[in-house]
Amino acid sequence: MALNEQAMPTIIDRRLNPKGKSLTNRQRFIRRARAQIREAVQKSLKDATVTDFAKDQKIRIPTKSTKEPRFRLSHSGGEREWVVPGNKEFVPGDQIQKPRQGQGGQRGKEASDSGEMEDDFEFTLSQDELLDIFFEDLELPNLVKTSLKELKTHSWSRAGFTTAGSPTNINLVRTMRNSFGRRIAMRRPKASEIEALEGEVAALRERPYSEGRDDKIAVLTAEIERLEKKRKWVPFLDPVDVRFNAFQQVPKPTTQAVMFCLMDVSGSMGEREKDLAKRFFMLLHLFLKRRYERLDVVFIRHTHEAQEVDEQTFFYSRQSGGTVVSTALDEMLTIVKDRYSTADWNIYVAQASDGYTQSGDAQRCVELLNTAVMPRCQYYAYIEILDEREMEVFSSEESGAELWRAYRTVAKGWANFATTRISKPADIFPVFRELFARDREAAQA
Amino acid sequence: MSTNTGNLPATRPLFEGSEWDFETLERAYKAIEDIALNDLKLDVYPNQIEIIASEQMLDAYSSHGMPLMYQHWSFGKLFAREATLYQKGYTALAYEIVINSSPCISYLMEENTMTMQALVTAHAAFGHNHFFKNNYLFRQWTNAEAILDYLAFSKQYIARCEEKYGAAAVEQVIDSAHALMDQGVFRYRRPPRPSRVAMEKQRQARLRYDEESFSELWRTLPESQAIRQPDDEEEDPAFEGGASLLKLPEENILYFLEKHSPTLRPWQREILRIVRNLSQYFYPQKQTKVMNEGCATFVHHYILSTLFEKGLITEGSMLEFLHSHTSVVFQPGFDDPRYGGINPYALGFAMMADIRRISENPTAEDRDWFPDFAGKGDWRDVLKNAWANYRDESFILQFLSPKVMRDFRMFAVHDEAESPNYEVSAIHSEGGYQRVRARLASMYELGQLEPNIQVTQADLDGDRTLSLVHYRHRGVPLAEATRDLVVAHVERLWGYGVELDEVDE
Numbered sequence: 001m002a003l004n005e006q007a008m009p010t011i012i013d014r015r016l017n018p019k020g021k022s023l024t025n026r027q028r029f030i031r032r033a034r035a036q037i038r039e040a041v042q043k044s045l046k047d048a049t050v051t052d053f054a055k056d057q058k059i060r061i062p063t064k065s066t067k068e069p070r071f072r073l074s075h076s077g078g079e080r081e082w083v084v085p086g087n088k089e090f091v092p093g094d095q096i097q098k099p100r101q102g103q104g105g106q107r108g109k110e111a112s113d114s115g116e117m118e119d120d121f122e123f124t125l126s127q128d129e130l131l132d133i134f135f136e137d138l139e140l141p142n143l144v145k146t147s148l149k150e151l152k153t154h155s156w157s158r159a160g161f162t163t164a165g166s167p168t169n170i171n172l173v174r175t176m177r178n179s180f181g182r183r184i185a186m187r188r189p190k191a192s193e194i195e196a197l198e199g200e201v202a203a204l205r206e207r208p209y210s211e212g213r214d215d216k217i218a219v220l221t222a223e224i225e226r227l228e229k230k231r232k233w234v235p236f237l238d239p240v241d242v243r244f245n246a247f248q249q250v251p252k253p254t255t256q257a258v259m260f261c262l263m264d265v266s267g268s269m270g271e272r273e274k275d276l277a278k279r280f281f282m283l284l285h286l287f288l289k290r291r292y293e294r295l296d297v298v299f300i301r302h303t304h305e306a307q308e309v310d311e312q313t314f315f316y317s318r319q320s321g322g323t324v325v326s327t328a329l330d331e332m333l334t335i336v337k338d339r340y341s342t343a344d345w346n347i348y349v350a351q352a353s354d355g356y357t358q359s360g361d362a363q364r365c366v367e368l369l370n371t372a373v374m375p376r377c378q379y380y381a382y383i384e385i386l387d388e389r390e391m392e393v394f395s396s397e398e399s400g401a402e403l404w405r406a407y408r409t410v411a412k413g414w415a416n417f418a419t420t421r422i423s424k425p426a427d428i429f430p431v432f433r434e435l436f437a438r439d440r441e442a443a444q445a
Numbered sequence: 446m447s448t449n450t451g452n453l454p455a456t457r458p459l460f461e462g463s464e465w466d467f468e469t470l471e472r473a474y475k476a477i478e479d480i481a482l483n484d485l486k487l488d489v490y491p492n493q494i495e496i497i498a499s500e501q502m503l504d505a506y507s508s509h510g511m512p513l514m515y516q517h518w519s520f521g522k523l524f525a526r527e528a529t530l531y532q533k534g535y536t537a538l539a540y541e542i543v544i545n546s547s548p549c550i551s552y553l554m555e556e557n558t559m560t561m562q563a564l565v566t567a568h569a570a571f572g573h574n575h576f577f578k579n580n581y582l583f584r585q586w587t588n589a590e591a592i593l594d595y596l597a598f599s600k601q602y603i604a605r606c607e608e609k610y611g612a613a614a615v616e617q618v619i620d621s622a623h624a625l626m627d628q629g630v631f632r633y634r635r636p637p638r639p640s641r642v643a644m645e646k647q648r649q650a651r652l653r654y655d656e657e658s659f660s661e662l663w664r665t666l667p668e669s670q671a672i673r674q675p676d677d678e679e680e681d682p683a684f685e686g687g688a689s690l691l692k693l694p695e696e697n698i699l700y701f702l703e704k705h706s707p708t709l710r711p712w713q714r715e716i717l718r719i720v721r722n723l724s725q726y727f728y729p730q731k732q733t734k735v736m737n738e739g740c741a742t743f744v745h746h747y748i749l750s751t752l753f754e755k756g757l758i759t760e761g762s763m764l765e766f767l768h769s770h771t772s773v774v775f776q777p778g779f780d781d782p783r784y785g786g787i788n789p790y791a792l793g794f795a796m797m798a799d800i801r802r803i804s805e806n807p808t809a810e811d812r813d814w815f816p817d818f819a820g821k822g823d824w825r826d827v828l829k830n831a832w833a834n835y836r837d838e839s840f841i842l843q844f845l846s847p848k849v850m851r852d853f854r855m856f857a858v859h860d861e862a863e864s865p866n867y868e869v870s871a872i873h874s875e876g877g878y879q880r881v882r883a884r885l886a887s888m889y890e891l892g893q894l895e896p897n898i899q900v901t902q903a904d905l906d907g908d909r910t911l912s913l914v915h916y917r918h919r920g921v922p923l924a925e926a927t928r929d930l931v932v933a934h935v936e937r938l939w940g941y942g943v944e945l946d947e948v949d950e
Contacts, residue, residue: 019500
């Protein structure tokens with residue numbers, strides 16, 4: 001019976017305990033293998049489709065930087081004997097040909113068991129880890145700062161009291177309190193004291209002359225004079241008493257952004273061009289999403305007229321017509337005015353086009369950009385999608401279609417305006433990095 | 446609790462269906478405990494059973510199954526690998542993890558069915574638990590009461606070091622220490638150690654005292670023997686005393702570096718100590734894989750079969766149990782693509798089941814081979830004696846029967862470097878049993894599995910070169926691929942040049 005009296009088994013439900021105990025170890029591991037992981041990420045992204053991109057990625061990295069060597073016995077050399085199960089036909093004395101160079105067969109298996117043969121190491125990166133590595137050197141801080149100044153997204157907040165300021169900001173309570181204290185400390189004669197003395201003098205004067213009366217009056221008058229003089233030295237309100245309410249400018253972080261995707265959908269833009277544009281848009285979207293709490297996306301497509309559409313229509317439906325780029329800019333400005341006030345929103349624009357527009361329209365675009373669009377937005381990226389043949393023709397920055405040449409003039413005036421050309425999926429990422437490199441000047445130099 | 450009545454046959458099964466809840470777990474535990482303690486007469490540490498989710502199981506994997514572990518990137522690597530394999534479906538998660546501690550902690554996965562929970566309870570909470578508590582290696586070399594405290598201490602200590610000396614510096618030391626982990630155990634003599642926790646406290650106190658009482662003035666005094674504190678509680682020989690006082694040769698390289706490296710700072714020595722203590726803690730497990738798993742598998746098989754006989758589990762559960770049991774003890778042949786060496790579960794279970802058979806229904810051959818216990822019927826005592834007093838190598842040498850060799854169709858292969866062929870030296874036949882058995886046993890002798898490397902000399906009067914020697918067993922050299930990398934780690938810890946020679950035994 002003694003056994004039955006044993007304590008009840010301790011059964012503990014640990015399922016609600018915090019998970020991810022290994023998280024810091026995992027981060028350490030990733031930090032350690034960073035260079036190789038980065039390489040692997042870029043390699044695997046070259047071929048990945050856009051929708052895949054946001055998911056977890058399987059990564060293979062060489063074990064170089066994460067090797068854990070131990071002393072091991074070699075798998076060849078010396079004399080050895082071992083036992084294996086599953087004999088079917090062997091009898092003592094049978095000879096078995098050795099596999100070549102210790103590869104394959106039993107030996108290969110032994111080797112992989114001991115962990116020596118591992119050349120590559122495969123594991124899965126979560127989306128966050130992937131994006132961290134992906135966007136490692138990409139930053140917006142400078143852009144954000146300059147535009148904050150321009151856009152005046154500051155608010156005033158109280159910051160205590162100061163001794164200098166404008167009269168409208170005088171803090172009366174503080175000032176009078178200081179004055180009161182000073183008056184007490186300096187023993188400023190009260191008006192009532194002087195009045196009392198004056199009363200005494202007047203009373204003496206009215207009295208019939210007696211000996212010593214005038215002396216007394218003289219003494220009192222002198223006292224009054226002294227007091228009044230003192231009242232002058234110790235004024236009721238001295239400049240040192242005055243306090244002003246102080247205010248401070250606090251930059252108000254704008255935590256929401258809107259991203260405008262403008263695209264030419266006229267006949268000249270084929271599936272290939274749209275696909276390239278889409279990849280670029282997706283990348284920008286992912287990037288901005290990491291920076292801002294809230295990110296809106298507005299799709300504006302245009303032919304000779306522009307309209308706001310949903311994503312599906314944007315990428316997949318066709319529309320015939322001419323090409324007037326400026327209509328898209330007009331449409332965008334209207335939407336900004338209606339829905340996205342620059343005080344509250346960071347505005348990013350990405351425009352994709354094949355570079356053709358109605359003649360004369362380019363000039364109008366430049367005008368719109370310079371006067372209306374650029375002052376309002378954080379960043380404007382223009383990508384021109386060419387086919388590879390064209391890419392060779394337009395190898396120089398200077399040459400290009402009308403829109404390209406026109407936009408180049410805008411780029412000179414605005415630091416946050418970027419133009420670039422792509423012709424194949426592999427271009428997108430380098431271009432993207434270049435556009436958003438932490439130090440663009442350095443990157444371009 | 447009707448099941449507490451012991452011998453009375455129960456009329457209703459403990460559970461039906463696959464869902465489990467805590468009440469059922471407890472009921473099943475009671476029934477299993479009853480058989481384990483009263484029938485098998487097992488002797489176990491108190492049990493603590495923890496239910497965890499699969500993600501937590503992966504977490505536990507990556508820290509060698511320990512509930513607490515210091516932080517290091519290599520555990521992150523392990524985790525990343527295990528998680529990927531699991532997600533891809535290459536490996537299933539283990540059903541259980543059990544920790545050699547008192548109380549004995551067993552993890553049960555929440556995804557398991559009730560049948561599996563019962564199996565795991567019998568397997569881990571009683572099978573492994575009994576083995577941990579009774580096997581001589583564990584009794585001698587590990588301290589089940591202290592391990593959790595020690596892990597907590599080491600985790601804290603290393604975290605504090607990281608704060609103080611920077612994560613990168615700490616990582617370097619751990620990297621190097623991990624590289625020498627296999628050479629960080631005492632194989633033959635018990636390490637000199639008073640109560641560990643007390644010692645750590647003492648060391649902490651001393652360090653703190655040194656820091657608090659540090660005075661610039663003392664530094665101006667000429668250094669003398671009187672002021673120098675002895676490096677360790679074991680009254681270390683002073684460095685200046687020369688190599689003869691270093692007690693060479695020394696097989697525990699980490700221990701040697703901890704005590705005698707001329708360049709390590711106290712906290713670095715402490716980290717080496719932590720790593721080698723953990724290595725020592727895991728050392729018995731390496732030597733008893735077959736026995737440990739065999740014991741647990743035998744126990745769960747016996748207990749669940751008994752539960753079924755008593756009518757405590759349904760036929761459906763029994764079939765589910767048998768299905769997973771047979772896949773655990775499956776041994777593919779050498780030419781099978783699934784072959785990955787001898788399955789310790791299969792060998793251990795087969796040998797232990799065979800001991801029972803020999804004890805109950807021996808053949809003439811068995812009587813010949815095992816006169817001590819054949820036909821005596823006392824298999825419980827024979828097994829308990831084996832579990833307590835043997836390790837894999839000696840267990841196989843003593844108890845592997847011709848029948849098991851025949852069942853596994855074992856044969857021995859002989860390889861000499863010069864010969865173009867392997868030779869089949871013995872098979873499961875009359876003339877071959879002894880040789881196959883001896884060879885199989887030697888495959889479990891760690892002295893032959895792991896290189897025998899010793900510190901033989903430290904030239905403290907000269908250029909401080911440290912000499913290591915690898916004693917080649919039957920001429921098998923060290924693997925080239927890792928040899929120099931590990932030597933570089935030894936150099937980092939020693940601070941001066943290190944030479945590694947290989948000589949034949």
